[in-house]
Amino acid sequence: MNSGDMLYQLVFLIFIFGLFSGVFFLVRSLITKQPSKSENIEQKLDRIIDLLEKDNKN
Template sequence: MFVSSIILLITLILLAGIIFAIYFAIRSIVIRKNNNSNNLEQKFDKIIELLEKDKTD
């Protein structure tokens, strides 16, 4: 009885660890994609600024 309880506890701890690892992996991927889109948006804004500045000159 005692050994089976320990095995169950270890299994549940491992399962929780796997779930948290998947959660943080997906979260980091989503955050990285948002940063890339923000960088791309900033680059486009800079290009538009330079083009508008070039038009006025």
């Protein structure tokens, strides 16, 4: 087996591994569907604003 064949097999193995990893992470992200970080930040900011408004009224 010469070095060209070994290089080809190595590149193809890395490609196959990357393809399976990409599909795995895509499926995992679609299944978990966590609320986005921006929504969480908006909710926290709304809560802080509400608390500040209550504090200013008192």
